[in-house]
Amino acid sequence: MEPFRVHILGCGSALPTLRHYASSQIVEIREKMFMVDCGEGTQMQLRRSRLRFTKINHVFISHLHGDHCFGLLGMLSTFGMLGRVAPLHIYATAEMEPVFRSQIDLFCQNLGYDVMFHPVDTSRSEVIYEDRSLTVSTIPLLHRVPCCGFLFREKPTLPHIRRDMLDVYDIPVSQINNIKSGMDWTTPDGDVIPNSRLTLPADPVRSYAYCSDTRYMPGLHRLLRGVTMLYHESTYGDDNQARAVKYFHSTATEAARVARDAGVKKLIIGHFSARYEDEKILLEEARCEFSNTFLAEEMAVFNV
Amino acid sequence: MEPFRVHILGCGSALPTLRHYASSQIVEIREKMFMVDCGEGTQMQLRRSRLRFTKINHVFISHLHGDHCFGLLGMLSTFGMLGRVAPLHIYATAEMEPVFRSQIDLFCQNLGYDVMFHPVDTSRSEVIYEDRSLTVSTIPLLHRVPCCGFLFREKPTLPHIRRDMLDVYDIPVSQINNIKSGMDWTTPDGDVIPNSRLTLPADPVRSYAYCSDTRYMPGLHRLLRGVTMLYHESTYGDDNQARAVKYFHSTATEAARVARDAGVKKLIIGHFSARYEDEKILLEEARCEFSNTFLAEEMAVFNV
Structure with a gap:
């Protein structure tokens, strides 16, 4: 089967630590690479990963919190210095373009390629990207600011x-x-x-859902039915259940409930709070609800 | 004598590499800590350095190129999350405030402290900060955009x-x-x-000059007379002399000439181009002109 993998560049939450970078990952499908979120330091992590910068043409930003987009400008600037000419497409809420456009104008003069912003409506699920072999749809999430996840789904192939x-x-x-x-x-x-x-028979259709950041949504599984691999934020453990509610985040247990209810094959948890020096406790809690759970980690690669 | 040290957080140039972060350093004088430049990843490096975040009240930005200021917003945001209440003073050219203010408004709502911008005129040398024990003055430099260095000078003490x-x-x-x-x-x-x-006799007055980024300025030494320690950019070696001129950067040899002509005690070179996998060649070239030269390196600490 063609490669369909997720490369974790960063899986920490808002406060950077010595162990985790802010959110970013690369979804590699066949010959294409899609970036999801772009926290500070993403371009350094990208370099460390040795993935090919030039293959990234689409960047999906879940929401406008710094730990999900502060790395974008530096990456755009670096792409320019490396001689990029292919347009780069950014998918994010409409308020992103003006604030980034003014920065691009100030800091990235003479950029040799176009940056195209595609406004995303986070309130409903819709296809925002499509090509011959896959679609990307939004997944409405529940956070302190408008926020959505992204569902990458292969198109059915012939036998x-x-x-x-x-x-x-x-x-x-x-x-x-x-x-x-x-x-x-x-x-x-x-x-x-x-x-x-x-x-x-044709290869089974594979799909990957990225859900970060969100408060626990008991009905979310309905949008994730049949998903092969789910990345769901698990900022906290059960010890911080109240904090999860207050800040619109999820616990590991809640992430696992979504995975279980949706019947996904594999769950990756990430977006860890800086307060956990070891996320094993989160893994154990999640596995009580859904055994096929794994911890995200910088530079880890998960096959969908 | 009271401590007067420079902590290197990043000494790479525009393209980040696996070896160097973008420009940033902490000037520690007595109990105070001043930040000079704040490239992407500075807050991670700051954490790695284990220096106390809360002691930083003044940030000096040499110029508005991304590798000197893309880390600022993330750091401001983190300071807010860590409960900072003390105002933070930013010294930079006047065009910085509007573009950063709109980002602060969007990304750092409910920041619990004030961010005060102090416009800096990069075309002349003037005192922009002063307290009981030291002054900070600008050093006009020659770059593609308005740019200045900073001179930290102790005030004379009593016998x-x-x-x-x-x-x-x-x-x-x-x-x-x-x-x-x-x-x-x-x-x-x-x-x-x-x-x-x-x-x-009183302790001798110590001083530290930060000069990055700049084309070689044969007359710069006049502003640096008697400086104890000089950090001067050395983006290139002699092999890229033409490139240095074209992009308004300096070679290691030129940095050393400035140090020699100014009669400084110690020279630190940094802002290395990504093309050098090993900067020893830069060090050797500089030492031909000025023997007491050292290579900057992430996490290195230099006593003034």
Whole structure:
């Protein structure tokens, strides 16, 4: 199967620590790389990751809190110095463009490429990006400012052709696309070979949902039904349940409940509060509700 | 003597590398800490340095290029979250305030302290900060945008009193300040004890000059006469002399010439181009002109 991976560049929360950078990750799908959030230090982490800067053409910003976007300007500036010419598309709430545009004008004069802002409505789920092989949709979240997550979903692919059967029935290559599309094959003798004999099932459609920052939303699972991998913020543990409610964040237990209710295959938790010197306690709490949970960590790569 | 040190938080140039952060340093004088420049990642470096955030009340920004100020907003935001109440003073060219103010308004709502901007005229040398024990003056530099360095200079102190002489001549404590100010002492018998016998010379006045970014300025040494320690940018080596001229930067050799001509005691070179994987070549070139040269490095501490 084609690669579909998430590279964690930063998974801390608002206060930077010696262990965690602010939020940012790269979603790698086939040959494309999408950035989700861009906290301070993201460009340094990107360099450390050795991922190819030039493959990033789309940046999705969940909300306008500094730990999710203060790294953007430095990255734009660096891309310019490295000679980028391809446009860069930024998806964020409408209020982002004017404030960043004035900074770009002041700090990134003579930028050799266009920065295109695409305003995002965080109040509903809609497709905001689409290409031949995938869609990206918004996931409305509940935070102190307008905020949404992002759902990356592959488009269904065609079944695989069975090369051995092509040989057996001497089927010409020109017919492959027809067969992939479901056609049976009729031999010169008039025998009909059913399509199911000529193909293997298509790869399952994979999907990845990024949900940060948000208060626990008991109904969120309805938007995440069938998701393969979920990243859900887990700023706090059960010991800080009241704080989670107050600041519109989630606990690890709550993140795991969303994963369980949605029936996802794998849960990654992140956006850890600086107060936890070791997030194992968060992992243990989450695993009580949903066993296939993993801790995000800088430079970790998770296969979807 | 009271501490007077420079803590290097970042000494890279515009392109961040795996080895260097963007420009920032802390000038520690007695109990005070002054920040000079604040590139992206400064707050992380500050945390790594274990210096006390709360002691920083004044931030001097040399010029409005991203690698000298993109870390400011994140640091302001973090200071707010950590409960800061003391005002923070920012010294920079006048165009800084509006663009940062609109970001502060958007990203740092309910900041519990005041951010005060002090416009700086980079075209001449003038005192922009003064307290009981030191002054900070601007140093006009020559860069692609208005830019200045900063000169931290201790105020002269009074001579030290010789405690042993107080005992010998039975001088009351109430007379110490008079004697420190130069008065002789007359014994009850009418003998005059000259001041020079009662005191030791005052500590020498120390000073530190920060000069980044700038094209080589053959006359710069006139403003740096008698400076104890000079930090001068050395973006390039002799191999990139033409590039230094073109981009208004200096070579290590040029930095060393400034140090030599000014007669400073110690030279620190920094603001290294990302093209040098090892700055030893810069150090060697500088030392040909001025032997007491040292390479800046993240987390290094230099005594003035």
